[in-house]
Amino acid sequence: KAGVTQTPRYLIKTRGQQVTLSCSPISGHRSVSWYQQTPGQGLQFLFEYFSETQRNKGNFPGRFSGRQFSNSRSEMNVSTLELGDSALYLCASSPGAGGELFFGEGSRLTVL
Amino acid sequence: AQRVTQPEKLLSVFKGAPVELKCNYSYSGSPELFWYVQYSRQRLQLLLRHISRESIKGFTADLNKGETSFHLKKPFAQEEDSAMYYCALEGITDSWGKLQFGAGTQVVVTP
Numbered sequence: 180k181a182g183v184t185q186t187p188r189y190l191i192k193t194r195g196q197q198v199t200l201s202c203s204p205i206s207g208h209r210s211v212s213w214y215q216q217t218p219g220q221g222l223q224f225l226f227e228y229f230s231e232t233q234r235n236k237g238n239f240p241g242r243f244s245g246r247q248f249s250n251s252r253s254e255m256n257v258s259t260l261e262l263g264d265s266a267l268y269l270c271a272s273s274p275g276a277g278g279e280l281f282f283g284e285g286s287r288l289t290v291l
Numbered sequence: 292a293q294r295v296t297q298p299e300k301l302l303s304v305f306k307g308a309p310v311e312l313k314c315n316y317s318y319s320g321s322p323e324l325f326w327y328v329q330y331s332r333q334r335l336q337l338l339l340r341h342i343s344r345e346s347i348k349g350f351t352a353d354l355n356k357g358e359t360s361f362h363l364k365k366p367f368a369q370e371e372d373s374a375m376y377y378c379a380l381e382g383i384t385d386s387w388g389k390l391q392f393g394a395g396t397q398v399v400v401t402p
Contacts (some may be wrong), residue, residue: 182334183334210387210388211388212388212389212390221392221393221394221395222377222390222392222395223392224389224391226391227387227388227389228388229387234387234388235386235387235388235389237389261354269335271388271390275387277323277381277386277387277388278323278340279325279337279340280334280337280379280390281336281386282334282336283334283362284334285334
């Protein structure tokens with residue numbers, strides 16, 4: 180089985196712009212979670228989607244949003260980028276009943 | 292509030308020596324606990340989970356509810372164990388896909 184695929188792998192944006200990151204889960208997995216990883220804050224949960232519904236959300240401002248499509252692929256969007264949004268954004272998938280998460284390689288966002 | 296604490300940022304051990312990575316948690320209930328590992332240039336992956344009670348790559352972890360700890364141990368470290376290790380907690384309710392991660396412990400095994 181192909182693993183979790185995230186695109187793009189690297190991107191550079193400037194403050195005020197917006198960005199969309201994409202995640203394709205492992206085939207058959209219906210749950211997709213997103214995490215932000217920074218040196219200062221570590222791994223922090225953003226949100227989780229299952230069958231196109233957001234089931235869980237972390238403590239991030241409304242500038243961070245996401246969605247899931249009927250094929251389980253997911254996107255996350257960050258609007259009005261700030262310097263502090265520079266991070267590695269990780270997507271993880273699972274069958275949906277909790278337990279093991281399968282992570283992608285991440286999308287590294289740099290905000291200038 | 293749930294919290295996971297890994298007190299050691301860096302653990303340097305010699306090959307063949309025992310290694311123990313500490314993890315303490317705070318959660319009002321019975322969570323599920325995991326150890327995830329990230330080897331150099333690889334993605335984050337599950338090492339083991341407490342409910343499976345397995346030994347993976349020689350590592351074991353015992354859940355101590357009294358001390359709220361889930362320390363990871365290996366009796367004889369190998370060079371290939373050099374990696375970043377994260378302890379993670381999943382709550383029992385309303386926690387779909389949500390893991391609370393510790394800050395991580397970098398393990399360096401020297402020959």
